[in-house]
Amino acid sequence: MDIAVGGSRPGDSAHASGRRRPNRSEAAAAVRTLIEWAGDDPDREGLKDTPARVVRAYEEFFAGYNEDPIALLATTFEQTAAYDEMVVLRDIRLESHCEHHMVPILGKVHIGYLPAGRVVGISKLARIVEVFAKRLQIQEALTAEIADSLQEALKPRGVGVVIEAAHQCMTTRGVRKPGVSMVTSRMLGSFRDDPATRKEFLSMIAGHRSLPNES
């Protein structure tokens, strides 16, 4: 996984949103405020390097803003006349953060598509999940973004994306429902229109839909 790691980026670049990006020390000051808000002393020994560590962690958690998913897929086309059956990649590890509470969403992504002359390397399918997961997300949007980008880049006969994930904002706070997972799907083209294709995809991922260990 190539993740942008601290030190490799200027601290004051413009964001995709067009807003001025705070620099690292401004971000660290915000973390310090949250520590104080939680009720602790940001100057005590165990916490004094925490704001800087959190900022570096955020650079990894949200590295997806720096990548263009379509460019990622466009560079890896291969022609394939010989293979026109369904391609399925199951159990892609999902680590994202919910945009409402900024806490982890952990789960699995299953992707299937029916090629129309082109395929993409399986590592690229995993990378495309990362590009969208390493942003602030809701699961419904994440599912749609992965499917739509594959449709746009590969122009296959159909695409299916299923995500099953646990949201820590549900399991560790609020309603506190450990063990609950949410399933979302996006079916495009023949995956939506052809019941046999949809059924084939769902049967290929059946049994792989189980809640991942939260670690």
Ligand SMILES: [Zn+2]
């Ligand atoms: Zn949430």
